[in-house]
Amino acid sequence: MAVEQLSEEERDSWLRALPKWLSCRDGAAIERKFEFSDFSEAFSFMTRVAMIAETRDHHPEWFNVYNRVEITLTTHDAGGLSLRDVKMARKIDALLA
C-alpha cells in the first residue's frame, strides 16, 4: 500500500493537534524532545516506543543521551510527512499522558 505524503494544509492541521511536536526538515519531518529523571526512565520509554514502532512497522530516527531522548518522525517511502507519522506521534504522546 502506497503511503501518501500529507499536503501542506493537512500537515498544518495535524500539527495544531500535536502541539508538542515541531515541524523540521522543511516540513518533511516532525520532532519532539523528551526529558526524564534518569537513563533508566529514558530507556524504559524508548523500549515502549520500540514496541509501538515494531508493531506498526514504522520506525523513528532517535537520539538519546542519559535522560534525554529526541525523536524524529518521517516517512521515507512518502518522501516526507505522512499520516503514519501523525499516528505514531499520537501513540508516543499517549505513553506519557
Added chain:
Amino acid sequence: MAVEQLSEEERDSWLRALPKWLSCRDGAAIERKFEFSDFSEAFSFMTRVAMIAETRDHHPEWFNVYNRVEITLTTHDAGGLSLRDVKMARKIDALLA
C-alpha cells in the same frame, strides 16, 4: 572518584586496541557505527548496551534509525576520553564477538 582524561599517548595506544572505534570530537570521544539486519535486531543490541551502561553508570550518546546504530562514548566529567570509555567500548565489542 575523579575520572581522569587519557593522555594523547594513552588514547592512541588504546585506540590501536579498538580498531572498530574512530576518534572524534578532536580526540574527546570515540564512535562506532553498527548495522544489523532489521530494527528488532538493532534494538535488542541497544537493550544489551543499555544494561551495560546502567550497570557501569556510564551512558552512551547514541542514535538509531531502523537497522543502524551509532554510538559515541565520552566522559563528560573528565572533559574528554577516559578509561571508562575504553572499557565500555570493549564491553560493547564483546557483545558482537
